[in-house]
Each structure stands twice: as structure tokens, then as C-alpha cells.
Amino acid sequence: MTRLTVEYDGTPFAGWARQPSGEPSVQGELERALATLLRREVQLTVAGRTDRGVHAWGQIASYPGEPARLQGLNALLPPEIAVLACDPAPDGFDARHDAVSRTYCYRILARRTPGAFEQRRALWWPRRVDTAALQACAAALRGRHDFTAFTPSGSGHRHFGRTVVDARWEAHGDELQFWIEADSFLRHMNRVLIGTMLEVAGGRRPVQGFTALLDGRPRSQAGVTAPAHALYLASVRYPDTAPSPSGSAGATTTTILPIP
Amino acid sequence: MTRLTVEYDGTPFAGWARQPSGEPSVQGELERALATLLRREVQLTVAGRTDRGVHAWGQIASYPGEPARLQGLNALLPPEIAVLACDPAPDGFDARHDAVSRTYCYRILARRTPGAFEQRRALWWPRRVDTAALQACAAALRGRHDFTAFTPSGSGHRHFGRTVVDARWEAHGDELQFWIEADSFLRHMNRVLIGTMLEVAGGRRPVQGFTALLDGRPRSQAGVTAPAHALYLASVRYPDTAPSPSGSAGATTTTILPIP
Numbered sequence: 001m002t003r004l005t006v007e008y009d010g011t012p013f014a015g016w017a018r019q020p021s022g023e024p025s026v027q028g029e030l031e032r033a034l035a036t037l038l039r040r041e042v043q044l045t046v047a048g049r050t051d052r053g054v055h056a057w058g059q060i061a062s063y064p065g066e067p068a069r070l071q072g073l074n075a076l077l078p079p080e081i082a083v084l085a086c087d088p089a090p091d092g093f094d095a096r097h098d099a100v101s102r103t104y105c106y107r108i109l110a111r112r113t114p115g116a117f118e119q120r121r122a123l124w125w126p127r128r129v130d131t132a133a134l135q136a137c138a139a140a141l142r143g144r145h146d147f148t149a150f151t152p153s154g155s156g157h158r159h160f161g162r163t164v165v166d167a168r169w170e171a172h173g174d175e176l177q178f179w180i181e182a183d184s185f186l187r188h189m190n191r192v193l194i195g196t197m198l199e200v201a202g203g204r205r206p207v208q209g210f211t212a213l214l215d216g217r218p219r220s221q222a223g224v225t226a227p228a229h230a231l232y233l234a235s236v237r238y239p240d241t242a243p244s245p246s247g248s249a250g251a252t253t254t255t256i257l258p259i260p
Numbered sequence: 261m262t263r264l265t266v267e268y269d270g271t272p273f274a275g276w277a278r279q280p281s282g283e284p285s286v287q288g289e290l291e292r293a294l295a296t297l298l299r300r301e302v303q304l305t306v307a308g309r310t311d312r313g314v315h316a317w318g319q320i321a322s323y324p325g326e327p328a329r330l331q332g333l334n335a336l337l338p339p340e341i342a343v344l345a346c347d348p349a350p351d352g353f354d355a356r357h358d359a360v361s362r363t364y365c366y367r368i369l370a371r372r373t374p375g376a377f378e379q380r381r382a383l384w385w386p387r388r389v390d391t392a393a394l395q396a397c398a399a400a401l402r403g404r405h406d407f408t409a410f411t412p413s414g415s416g417h418r419h420f421g422r423t424v425v426d427a428r429w430e431a432h433g434d435e436l437q438f439w440i441e442a443d444s445f446l447r448h449m450n451r452v453l454i455g456t457m458l459e460v461a462g463g464r465r466p467v468q469g470f471t472a473l474l475d476g477r478p479r480s481q482a483g484v485t486a487p488a489h490a491l492y493l494a495s496v497r498y499p500d501t502a503p504s505p506s507g508s509a510g511a512t513t514t515t516i517l518p519i520p
Contacts, residue, residue: 007376055377074374082376114334116267116342117315117381 003089009080033076047236053228058235062095103181111174123230141167146216151186196223263349269340293336307496313488318495322355363441371434383490401427406476411446456483
């Protein structure tokens with residue numbers, strides 16, 4: 001088996017999943033490049049099927065057989081997809097079923113003026129933000145809850161209980177980031193969580209009005225679905241391994257290089 | 261007088277300067293938006309005339325007369341230009357002549373794999389990088405030097421002496437950033453400095469082969485001109501003021517918001 005770690009800018013793609021229409025997708029581009037290099041058909045299994053416009057810093061995918069050469073693979077891919085690693089994995093490794101948790105990040109540019117570099121990469125939010133209320137919402141999310149209110153009614157899910165391992169808001173300059181790690185996510189769950197928490201941040205819904213939704217209320221009681229283009233699949237955790245790298249907007253170490 | 265602080269993604273523009281051809285430029289877009297709002301012609305003076313493809317986090321421009329409304333201005337601009345501030349300035353303020361120094365940053369993605377988010381924003385450099393040698397070059401840059409070797413021979417400059425207030429390399433995860441503050445810069449100076457320092461970083465030129473260039477050697481002795489798309493005008497310093505904001509990729513404070 002082979003395990004891929006993939007970074008992508010979701011802007012030009014219909015999402016992760018290969019489209020019957022042939023519209024460009026991350027899966028489609030990767031499978032085509034792998035088929036060219038390995039001279040056979042390849043079917044990828046993925047940890048998180050991201051929607052149209054959603055980005056990834058550390059998506060994980062797997063396929064049966066030998067790794068392809070990393071340099072060759074990146075040379076065959078569009079510039080919005082970068083394979084960070086292509087390594088042998090244990091027999092039977094499955095990127096989806098073996099994943100213990102997924103971590104997502106939602107980026108909000110919380111300032112009066114728009115960002116020239118963030119048009120398709122963060123949500124510009126020039127309104128009032130009560131960060132203490134946001135953090136209270138994040139604290140309430142931890143643990144096991146029924147997330148029926150946070151996914152479209154016809155989403156096809158049969159079970160709505162999910163376990164949130166960690167959830168928190170961070171401030172990086174004038175950017176607010178929402179980080180959430182859970183065993184798995186319902187369709188649009190992160191985006192409805194964000195849309196509802198921004199109502200709380202603006203004083204239009206009390207914190208208790210948010211936490212009350214976590215015991216299986218109908219979708220109609222939660223807020224709007226926030227845009228996809230500010231959401232990033234940051235990393236995936238597997239048993240006995242550290243999470244996959246969390247990408248450039250995650251916490252990085254700043255070093256002033258030594259002067260020799 | 262009015263003073264503007266401007267952030268822009270240089271990708272879609274011919275550079276700062278208005279083009280006789282009418283090709284989109286940052287100056288052209290700003291002057292058009294200001295003319296619409298103020299109902300009169302506006303001519304901008306700018307601290308740093310950036311070339312095609314070069315970005316800015318904290319460009320400063322000025323014009324005679326009253327400020328325009330910030331929200332209205334941003335609404336009239338393409339999404340790759342954001343005015344961060346539009347404030348009254350003292351009589352006679354001139355963004356170009358009053359500037360004491362300009363600070364630029366050059367971003368290098370120093371890793372084996374390309375970056376899905378950095379195609380037009382950083383230089384991908386998968387080769388060997390001797391960071392100690394880079395830092396030695398930066399240290400040698402500080403002070404007053406003759407930069408003839410670092411600008412095209414026909415650039416039209418009459419004086420080649422420039423004073424470098426500060427120069428250093430920083431590592432942020434797998435990104436290397438070169439920061440340089442100087443009284444002013446010759447045409448292409450930053451890009452030739454980078455091209456030459458990368459030769460040193462790869463072991464193809466000794467550090468002394470770099471420092472020897474700083475006393476007025478001909479252009480032919482320095483290295484290639486590095487690409488424009490990784491260069492950012494970070495900030496401009498004026499007398500008795502702090503430098504203008506240095507944008508999102510500068511050092512920001514990370515805060516875990518308090519849990520109430």
C-alpha cells in the first residue's frame with residue numbers, strides 16, 4: 001500500500017471527488033498523474049472528501065501498490081495540487097477507515113478592510129466579533145454530541161453523533177482561526193458551525209442558543225452555512241502516529257538564523 | 261494631504277506605475293477609484309514604485325486634498341488591491357520624498373515539494389541552502405555600499421550608493437524570508453541580491469565572492485535576477501513614526517483566546 005500526503009488550493013476544483021461530468025477534481029488529477037507514472041489504473045481512498053472550494057494542508061489518501069516518484073508526480077500535477085509525501089504504508093492501510101480523527105481549520109479575516117491576498121482563502125468579516133463568546137462555543141463543542149442541527153436535512157447520514165476531541169479559536173494578528181479535531185464530520189458540519197458561531201459573535205444569538213443545538217435539534221434552528229473557501233483540512237491522525245503536517249498557516253516556528 | 265496604506269497582490273498588474281498602454285496597474289486602479297469618489301482627477305505619489313508581479317503589504321501613497329471614505333474606496337477596487345488606511349496627512353506630506361526607508365521581504369519556499377498556495381507568491385527552491393552562508397551575506401549587506409553590481413547597466417540611476425539599515429534571513433517553518441531595510445533601492449536590486457545569495461547558498465559562489473561585489477563591481481559579476489513574484493514591499497518608515505504595518509506574512513502574535 002501507498003500513503004499520500006497532499007496539499008491543495010481548492011479554488012479551481014469541483015472538490016476532492018472525481019466528477020462524472022469530467023469537471024476537474026483533486027482525486028481526478030491525482031489518479032491521472034499516478035496512472036501515467038505507474039502505467040496502470042489507480043483508485044484512491046481518502047481521509048476527508050472535501051467539498052467544492054475547500055482547501056487542504058494535510059489530506060491523506062491511499063492506494064494499493066508501490067509509491068510513485070514524488071518529483072515525477074508533482075511535475076504531472078496542476079500547480080494548485082502538491083504531493084508532500086508518497087510513502088510505503090503497511091499492508092491493508094486504508095486512509096479513510098484507519099483514520100482516528102480529522103482536524104480542520106477555518107480562517108476568518110476579522111478586520112475593517114478586505115485582504116488583497118485572501119480573496120479565495122479566508123472569510124472577510126468586518127463586523128463585530130465577541131471572541132469570548134466564540135471561545136465559549138468552542139469549549140462547549142468538546143466531547144460527544146448529536147450534530148443533526150449542523151448538516152442539511154437530506155444529507156444522507158444515518159448517525160449524527162460525533163466526538164469532538166478538541167475545538168478552539170486562535171487569534172493570529174487580525175486573523176481568527178477556528179481549529180476542530182473530531183473522529184469524523186457530517187456534510188457541511190464545519191461550515192454550519194461557523195455560520196452559527198458568527199451569529200453568537202455578533203450578539204444575534206446567545207451562547208446558550210448555540211450549545212442547546214448540540215443535542216439533536218433540527219437543521220432549521222442552526223445558522224447559515226458559511227462559505228467553503230475559508231475551510232482547510234489541516235491534518236489526519238492515525239493510530240500510533242503523529243498527525244500529518246498542518247501546513248503553512250498552522251503554527252510555525254520563527255527562527256532568526258544565527259549570524260556566523 | 262492624504263496618506264494611503266495599500267496592500268496588493270501584484271499578480272494581475274503591470275506593476276505600480278500607470279501604463280501608457282492602459283494595461284492594469286495598481287496606480288491606475290487607485291487613481292480611477294479615487295477620481296470616482298472625489299469627483300476630480302487625482303495623481304498619486306508613491307513610496308516604492310514596484311515592478312510587474314511584485315506585491316505589497318504596506319505600500320504608502322499620497323495625494324493633495326481630502327481623504328476618501330475607506331469602505332467606498334475598497335468597494336471600487338479589484339479584489340487584489342486593499343486600501344488599509346486613508347488618513348489626513350500634514351500639509352506638504354509626500355509619500356516618496358518624506359520616506360526615510362523602505363523594507364522589502366523576499367519569500368522562498370525551501371523544500372523538496374512545491375507549495376499549492378504559493379505559485380505566484382513565493383519562490384520554490386528545492387535545492388541545497390546553506391543558511392549560515394545566507395546569514396553571512398545579510399550581515400555583510402548592512403551599512404553603506406555601492407550597489408552597481410545589483411542593477412541593470414542601463415537602469416538610468418546616477419548614484420549607486422545605498423545605506424542598508426538592516427538585513428537578515430528568517431526561517432518560518434520551511435519558508436525562508438529575506439528582510440532588508442534601506443534608505444532606497446536601485447532597480448531590480450533586491451532580485452539581483454537574492455539571485456546572487458542563492459548562488460552562495462548552493463555553494464557555487466563563496467561568501468567573499470558576494471561581499472566583494474559591494475564596492476561597485478560591474479553588473480556582469482553578480483548573479484541572475486530572481487523572479488519578481490516572491491518580493492513584497494513590506495513597510496515604509498517616515499520621520500517620527502513607526503513603520504507602516506508589515507502585513508500578514510510578517511511576524512504576528514499568536515494568541516489562544518481565553519476560555520471564559
